[in-house]
Amino acid sequence: MGVKLLLEKASVPGIRSYDVYRREGGYAAVEKALKEMSIEAIVEEVKKSGLRGRGGAGFPAGMKWSFIAKPEGVPRHLVCNADESEPGTFKDRYLMEFLPHLLIEGLIISSFALGSNDTYIYIRGEYAWVATILEEAILEATKNGWLGKNILGTGFDCMIHVHRGAGAYICGEETALIESLEGKRGNPRIKPPFPAIQGLWMRPTVVNNVETLAAIVPIIKMGGEEYAKIGVGRSTGTKLISACGNINKPGVYEIDMTISVEDFIYSDEYCGGIANGKKLKACIPGGSSVPILPANLLLKTAKGETRYMNYESLSDGGFATGSMMGSGGFIVLDEDQCIVKNTLTLARFYRHESCGQCSPCREGTGWMEKILQKIESGKGEMSDIDLLWDIQIKIEGNTICPLGDAAAWPVAAAIRHFRDEFEWHINHKELAQTSNFGLQHYADPIHVPA
Amino acid sequence: MSLQFNKEQMTEFNRLVAHYPEGKQKSALLPVLHLAQDSFGGWLPTEAMDYVASLLSIEPIEVYEVATFYSMYHLKPMGKFIFEVCQTGPCMISGSENIIAYIQRQLGIQPGETTKDGLFSLKLVECLGACGYAPMMQVGKIYKEHLTKDKVDAIIAEYRLQAKA
Numbered sequence: 001m002g003v004k005l006l007l008e009k010a011s012v013p014g015i016r017s018y019d020v021y022r023r024e025g026g027y028a029a030v031e032k033a034l035k036e037m038s039i040e041a042i043v044e045e046v047k048k049s050g051l052r053g054r055g056g057a058g059f060p061a062g063m064k065w066s067f068i069a070k071p072e073g074v075p076r077h078l079v080c081n082a083d084e085s086e087p088g089t090f091k092d093r094y095l096m097e098f099l100p101h102l103l104i105e106g107l108i109i110s111s112f113a114l115g116s117n118d119t120y121i122y123i124r125g126e127y128a129w130v131a132t133i134l135e136e137a138i139l140e141a142t143k144n145g146w147l148g149k150n151i152l153g154t155g156f157d158c159m160i161h162v163h164r165g166a167g168a169y170i171c172g173e174e175t176a177l178i179e180s181l182e183g184k185r186g187n188p189r190i191k192p193p194f195p196a197i198q199g200l201w202m203r204p205t206v207v208n209n210v211e212t213l214a215a216i217v218p219i220i221k222m223g224g225e226e227y228a229k230i231g232v233g234r235s236t237g238t239k240l241i242s243a244c245g246n247i248n249k250p251g252v253y254e255i256d257m258t259i260s261v262e263d264f265i266y267s268d269e270y271c272g273g274i275a276n277g278k279k280l281k282a283c284i285p286g287g288s289s290v291p292i293l294p295a296n297l298l299l300k301t302a303k304g305e306t307r308y309m310n311y312e313s314l315s316d317g318g319f320a321t322g323s324m325m326g327s328g329g330f331i332v333l334d335e336d337q338c339i340v341k342n343t344l345t346l347a348r349f350y351r352h353e354s355c356g357q358c359s360p361c362r363e364g365t366g367w368m369e370k371i372l373q374k375i376e377s378g379k380g381e382m383s384d385i386d387l388l389w390d391i392q393i394k395i396e397g398n399t400i401c402p403l404g405d406a407a408a409w410p411v412a413a414a415i416r417h418f419r420d421e422f423e424w425h426i427n428h429k430e431l432a433q434t435s436n437f438g439l440q441h442y443a444d445p446i447h448v449p450a
Numbered sequence: 451m452s453l454q455f456n457k458e459q460m461t462e463f464n465r466l467v468a469h470y471p472e473g474k475q476k477s478a479l480l481p482v483l484h485l486a487q488d489s490f491g492g493w494l495p496t497e498a499m500d501y502v503a504s505l506l507s508i509e510p511i512e513v514y515e516v517a518t519f520y521s522m523y524h525l526k527p528m529g530k531f532i533f534e535v536c537q538t539g540p541c542m543i544s545g546s547e548n549i550i551a552y553i554q555r556q557l558g559i560q561p562g563e564t565t566k567d568g569l570f571s572l573k574l575v576e577c578l579g580a581c582g583y584a585p586m587m588q589v590g591k592i593y594k595e596h597l598t599k600d601k602v603d604a605i606i607a608e609y610r611l612q613a614k615a
Contacts, residue, residue, distance in 0.1 A: 075471075084579050085577060085579060086577075087538045087539050087540055087576075087577040087581065088539070088540050088577075088581050089579065089581070090579045090580060090581055090582055090583075093579055093580075118471070120469075124579065125480070125484065125520070125522045126522070126578050126579070126588055126593075127579065128591040129591060129592070129593075161469040161470075163469065163477075163480070163481065164480065164481055164484060165480060165520070166480045166483065166484065166520035166521070166522040166523060167520045167521035167522035167523075167575075168519065168520050168521065169576070169577075180480065181477060182474070182476065182477050183476035183477045183478065183479030183480060183506075183508075183512075183516065184476075184479075184512075184515075184516065185515055185516055185519040186519065186520075201471070201474055242581065242582055243582065244540045244544070244581035244582040244584065245540055245543050245544065245581075246543060246544070250581075250582035250583070250584075251582050252582070284539075288538070288539055288540075288577075329581065331539065331540050331543075331581070333543055334543075337543050341542070342539050342542065342543060345537065345538055345539045345542045346538070346539050348537075348538075348576075349538050349539070349576045349577060352521075352576050353576065355519075
């Protein structure tokens with residue numbers, strides 16, 4: 001069993017309630033931070049921990065905090081990004097649903113460190129029942145003196161507000177989230193100015209992911225240095241992975257980032273192997289926008305070394321032969337899955353979610369979907385593959401926000417690693433409607449569990 | 451104006467607006483539109499949007515541009531129960547297509563349509579963050595996960611019963 005810092009208490013009966021959470025040692029980190037530590041000391045511990053943003057970008061959290069501007073007389077805000085919408089990702093939902101007080105505890109400490117008296121949780125609108133769970137937990141925390149005026153006699157006032165979105169992937173991007181929180185369409189802003197200078201209502205704002213903020217609790221409890229000892233290299237602490245697709249045990253797992261991808265997929269403690277005795281074909285290891293990898297490149301790097309579940313190892317080889325840790329949305333595809341079809345559903349997703357501000361994304365995502373639809377439905381031509389490649393290149397890097405990149409990468413990686421499957425679809429139009437390419441293209445032997 | 455929040459809905463409106471600083475009441479627009487949709491028959495006629503604009507002291511256009519952007523707001527009348535079935539990658543590889551086809555057959559409607567009795571609408575949606583529990587759909591504020599044909603039958607029967615009650 002690996003180290004558990006976030007989900008350690010997840011299976012304690014009644015842990016969702018304040019009384020049980022408190023009895024299990026909850027809110028001790030708030031007491032320690034607010035009573036014994038200075039703001040500078042808290043930020044320092046977070047920096048020392050090496051904690052990287054758990055939403056997908058992996059930016060060092062302590063550094064992000066240190067950017068916040070502190071102009072005299074201007075309120076600052078912490079916003080918790082709970083807009084979890086990246087396909088394959090459902091870890092924040094789990095955390096909020098089962099351990100709402102852990103998030104609230106992290107939010108109180110972080111609000112104190114950033115000087116936020118009004119902190120917002122922006123939760124995706126569809127998680128309506130989770131929003132209710134959070135509101136109930138906030139009420140309990142307020143009744144018990146952890147929120148409100150003059151918390152623990154420190155003179156610090158803090159209230160947490162739950163704000164429900166209304167169905168828009170783009171609002172997971174921090175400036176779109178801020179726009180949405182201001183009651184507008186989720187159109188990302190041009191940066192700079194960065195939210196740390198001018199964010200919510202043009203006030204200094206830090207936006208952090210749910211898991212990032214929950215991780216503040218163990219960091220304060222154990223100290224940044226101890227936290228950094230868990231994991232490897234710049235992948236410190238633990239990471240929640242939401243595993244889904246064709247595996248025996250889909251679910252949310254906390255890993256310490258020293259485990260190999262192979263162990264994660266095949267061990268009974270985690271995914272429990274590929275479902276129905278099938279073989280592993282491919283995997284999207286960090287949420288739908290990161291590059292898909294064929295089984296051989298997933299389990300071993302291009303150099304033939306074991307690949308591990310951490311930021312560095314998953315991106316080893318760059319986009320040519322590697323992928324990304326991303327949000328931790330781990331999507332496993334078995335031998336029966338069609339790469340063209342899977343890519344089509346993702347292209348449709350990004351076309352649907354493009355906010356429409358930037359032409360390369362607005363137009364390009366639609367074209368990619370149409371061309372993939374054409375190939376998938378048996379009407380493709382060979383030149384379509386190059387056309388797809390060309391469109392994704394023209395989207396990447398040419399948009400205000402990273403949604404353009406997120407739409408381009410899955411298409412690029414699918415063509416890069418599975419071009420022969422696209423060609424097969426075009427060369428065998430009728431056959432492709434009833435059967436599937438399977439594993440034919442592998443040069444390397446596929447891992448078969450013993 | 452005939453569409454108006456009742457006393458209870460008005461209390462909820464005030465609670466929602468109170469989350470934001472004075473003068474920033476426009477921030478409550480998304481939550482208030484949810485309230486309006488729930489209060490006025492499950493969709494947002496222009497009249498409802500104009501009413502929300504007046505309550506928040508903003509221009510109607512500011513409400514329209516938001517209501518048309520987010521996928522959870524319905525701009526036309528919907529069935530009493532809306533089956534919003536996820537069709538994105540992780541659900542697709544877990545068999546959502548069979549489930550969608552089965553729901554279509556059982557309800558006798560295509561995606562985007564509502565049954566003649568006004569009970570059910572079918573809508574295909576993108577990832578709802580339940581990938582590990584696929585295939586799945588959202589019905590109102592509830593997620594129905596690990597869908598099978600039997601489970602779909604039971605869900606339809608459950609809502610038919612609920613509508614009679």
